[in-house]
Amino acid sequence: MEFLQVIILGLCLGFVYALMVSGLTLIFGVMRIVNLAHPILIISGAFVSYWLFIKLGLDPILSVPAAALAVALLGVLLYKLIFEKNAAQQTYSEMTVLLTFGTAMVIDGLLAFLFHNTQRTTSPGYATDAIFIGDIFIPLAQLYSGIISLVIIIVLAVFLKYSEFGIAIRATSQNRTSAELVGVNVKFVCLISFAIGCALAGSAGALVSFVFSFFPSRHWEWIAILMSLVVLGGMGSLTGAVVGALVLSVISSLVGAFYSPAWSTMVFFLALFLILIIRPMGLFGVRTD
Amino acid sequence: MTSLLSIRNVTAGYGYGPDIVHDFSLSLNESEVKCIIGPNGAGKSTLLKAVAGILKPRSGEIIFEGENITGKEAYQIMRLGICFLPQERAIFPNLTVAENLRMCAYSIKDKELAESRIEAAFEMFPVLGERLKQIAGTMSGGQQQQLVYARAFTIKPKIILIDEPSLGLAPALVEQTFNHIKQIASSGIAVILVEQNAIKGLQTSGYGVVMDLGRLAFEKPANEVLQDQRLRELYLGKAIKK
Amino acid sequence: MVLFSFLYITMSSSWNIIGGYGGFISIGHNVFFGIGAYFSGFIYARYGISPFYTAVFAGMIATFFGFGVGLITLRVKGPSFIISSIALLMIFRTLFDRWELVGGAHGITLPHNNLSVEWSKIPHYYALLVLMVLSILLSWYVRHSKFGLALRSISHDEIKSEVTGINIKIIKVTAYAISAYLIGAAGAIWGDYLTYVRPNIFFIILIAANMVLMCILGGKGTVTGPIIGTIVIIFFNEFILANFGASELNIFFTGLLMILTLLYFPDGIIGSLKKRKLLPGFLDWD
Numbered sequence: 145m146e147f148l149q150v151i152i153l154g155l156c157l158g159f160v161y162a163l164m165v166s167g168l169t170l171i172f173g174v175m176r177i178v179n180l181a182h183p184i185l186i187i188s189g190a191f192v193s194y195w196l197f198i199k200l201g202l203d204p205i206l207s208v209p210a211a212a213l214a215v216a217l218l219g220v221l222l223y224k225l226i227f228e229k230n231a232a233q234q235t236y237s238e239m240t241v242l243l244t245f246g247t248a249m250v251i252d253g254l255l256a257f258l259f260h261n262t263q264r265t266t267s268p269g270y271a272t273d274a275i276f277i278g279d280i281f282i283p284l285a286q287l288y289s290g291i292i293s294l295v296i297i298i299v300l301a302v303f304l305k306y307s308e309f310g311i312a313i314r315a316t317s318q319n320r321t322s323a324e325l326v327g328v329n330v331k332f333v334c335l336i337s338f339a340i341g342c343a344l345a346g347s348a349g350a351l352v353s354f355v356f357s358f359f360p361s362r363h364w365e366w367i368a369i370l371m372s373l374v375v376l377g378g379m380g381s382l383t384g385a386v387v388g389a390l391v392l393s394v395i396s397s398l399v400g401a402f403y404s405p406a407w408s409t410m411v412f413f414l415a416l417f418l419i420l421i422i423r424p425m426g427l428f429g430v431r432t433d
Numbered sequence: 434m435t436s437l438l439s440i441r442n443v444t445a446g447y448g449y450g451p452d453i454v455h456d457f458s459l460s461l462n463e464s465e466v467k468c469i470i471g472p473n474g475a476g477k478s479t480l481l482k483a484v485a486g487i488l489k490p491r492s493g494e495i496i497f498e499g500e501n502i503t504g505k506e507a508y509q510i511m512r513l514g515i516c517f518l519p520q521e522r523a524i525f526p527n528l529t530v531a532e533n534l535r536m537c538a539y540s541i542k543d544k545e546l547a548e549s550r551i552e553a554a555f556e557m558f559p560v561l562g563e564r565l566k567q568i569a570g571t572m573s574g575g576q577q578q579q580l581v582y583a584r585a586f587t588i589k590p591k592i593i594l595i596d597e598p599s600l601g602l603a604p605a606l607v608e609q610t611f612n613h614i615k616q617i618a619s620s621g622i623a624v625i626l627v628e629q630n631a632i633k634g635l636q637t638s639g640y641g642v643v644m645d646l647g648r649l650a651f652e653k654p655a656n657e658v659l660q661d662q663r664l665r666e667l668y669l670g671k672a673i674k675k
Numbered sequence: 676m677v678l679f680s681f682l683y684i685t686m687s688s689s690w691n692i693i694g695g696y697g698g699f700i701s702i703g704h705n706v707f708f709g710i711g712a713y714f715s716g717f718i719y720a721r722y723g724i725s726p727f728y729t730a731v732f733a734g735m736i737a738t739f740f741g742f743g744v745g746l747i748t749l750r751v752k753g754p755s756f757i758i759s760s761i762a763l764l765m766i767f768r769t770l771f772d773r774w775e776l777v778g779g780a781h782g783i784t785l786p787h788n789n790l791s792v793e794w795s796k797i798p799h800y801y802a803l804l805v806l807m808v809l810s811i812l813l814s815w816y817v818r819h820s821k822f823g824l825a826l827r828s829i830s831h832d833e834i835k836s837e838v839t840g841i842n843i844k845i846i847k848v849t850a851y852a853i854s855a856y857l858i859g860a861a862g863a864i865w866g867d868y869l870t871y872v873r874p875n876i877f878f879i880i881l882i883a884a885n886m887v888l889m890c891i892l893g894g895k896g897t898v899t900g901p902i903i904g905t906i907v908i909i910f911f912n913e914f915i916l917a918n919f920g921a922s923e924l925n926i927f928f929t930g931l932l933m934i935l936t937l938l939y940f941p942d943g944i945i946g947s948l949k950k951r952k953l954l955p956g957f958l959d960w961d
Contacts, residue, residue: 178754178757178758226934226938229938238698238700238753238754238757239937239941240754241700241753241754241757241758242700242757242887242891242933242937243933243934243937243938245702245884245930245933246930246931246932246933246934246937247930247934248930249884249926249927249929249930249933250927250930250931250934251930252926252927252930253923253924253925253926253927253928253929253930254923254927256923256926257923257924257927260923261923308535308539311528311532311535311536312536312539314525314527314528314532315525315528315532315536318525318526318527318528319523319524319525319526321487321507321519321523322519322523322524322525323525323536324487324506324507324508324511325485325487325507325508325511325516325517325518325519325523326511326536326537326539326540326584326588327508327511327512327539327540328508328536328539329506329508330508331506360923364761364765364879364880365765367761368758368761368762368764368765371758371761371762372762375758406772406773407769407773409765409769410766410769410770413762413765413766413769414766416758416759416762417747417759417762417763417766420747420748420751420755420758420759420762
């Protein structure tokens, strides 16, 4: 029973992780930007929710749209200021990675200065509740956040699969020149994709705010965690990101439950490292043009 | 009479590199088919890229239907009615055939018109209709080629620029491809064709344009170019040895 | 501050060997710094042998690790490599946080040396000075040797380098291992200087970020670039600390400086000056 319970908890968290990386993988797919600033954007979203919760008592679940919007706007700003020139080239270079790294430091420093590096978490009423199905115990926080993440991911997948603009996004990520030659305004697609990616980070942030405790500098750890998920599933693929997130989250939960919670994050770091060894080209190599 | 497209004194090149196309001028009338031939490195592909907007010309003007389109974005030029089929097969390999066709019609804002154009493309290329759900990249070379040319009929541009359509194709496919090009030409779309296979290209075209070292060498009706002994030796080389 | 400059010049010059000449940008390079510090610190705490003697071996251990790790991670290029370097750092951080033998998250506390307060840092001063001079000499040597030429050609194009007969694998891994050596030795000295070795001091990404920024700002792939870059950054950091106090703002400004440098001076100070032919001769050691 305990085994089953751990798996269920792992899956709930897995969907939250999947939401966290969905934006990262979308941005990489379209622009070939490995956005190391993604985790700090998630934390920014968490701060938006935190702030709304403290000031207005707004439930973090209800503040998902607000966090998404706020972070998307921040993303548009960053894109215009920093990434526009590089996004247009669709060549992934070390320089763009370092740019996102610098961006991460800037936001980290700013948040830490304004709000300090204390551990925070929003605590809506259900945060400490749980339901029991038979012997299985499921904390409501994990359950709700998992379900909401799943819903958002499904909406995203439907949008990418069936809408005109979604197909244009996928076409652009496959072959930018060809997309332009059938009349796609590639620069606009890049901007919107970046904004969507950031909105996903923001909405993940709102959910993270009551599932994990967060503080600005925590994003360094999350960089490696999120990277391991996308690298496992294949960079740029949404399905891959979801699968990667679920698999690693469950493994990590198992390690945490049956070995030692202290080592559960090690699963992500080791996975990231090992995948890069087994696939020397990196799963990044799959989608070069 | 003003021509549909006129390229005036265009100079173009890549990055910080040297000029590839020098001071090049060419004009194209409605439903005209011109074939640009010339040795490797003559700047043929570069010229097409400059017209399509993928490469910004360094100087000169490109006038399309009386409008100066120099320096516009590629997607804007495309929406005005100039379609460019680049050397590499311009399909989206991981999209399905249906999605590829939807992308072809992306620039058509009128939904019904887009639907009907896609329908028309199926009539032209029935194979595509049978494989709507297939991932485009897994089709055979010939089928992918059909998908590329389906674009021309879906979009119905005024001009279509085709870069090296026969490059790297099996002989049977070359035949098929030139049939597609003839179909396009006969539907009243003007064509600029860049081709290594000079005979095939010229046979399909009304005019032959000879380009060398980035400059216009001369322009003549295609059959005259084919007849010209001197030219054969100079530019067509062994390809048409008797 | 002088000690700090010596330390960071050593580290950024060493980073420059693999990151600048070789083009493999590692933002986890302080792993070797930590390994060196832990090795010497552990021996000092356990057996009382001063890190000044064991620094040489700390460097060797770091080199040894560098060789092993390099064999694995240098197979990937570009962004994949950068990310693998972060993964490496996180693995070591987690490992040392949990490893009770070396004190877990509390790390190792080292005995103070028995010199009086005003003299106690003098040995560190000379030791770091020696390391700094060595690092600059090493950087100069690599820049002008055949080995360095091979390394730089690899950074441009691995395949082309390979077909000219360079054993790219050996060159890359060796460069990585060499760059680890002095960083490891510096870590040993620095651990003794601080009198404690903790994961949250030695395995934080900010140290690596500083190394990268110093090289890029100064001009990566040049001998003098990291030196100039380090001096500028150290003064800049002091200025920020003196005027604004908070170390969080330090992170902010470091990031900002990195973005601005990458966007507007990707060649760095030395590189930009050189391009405009404004570089004074005494700074041009390439």
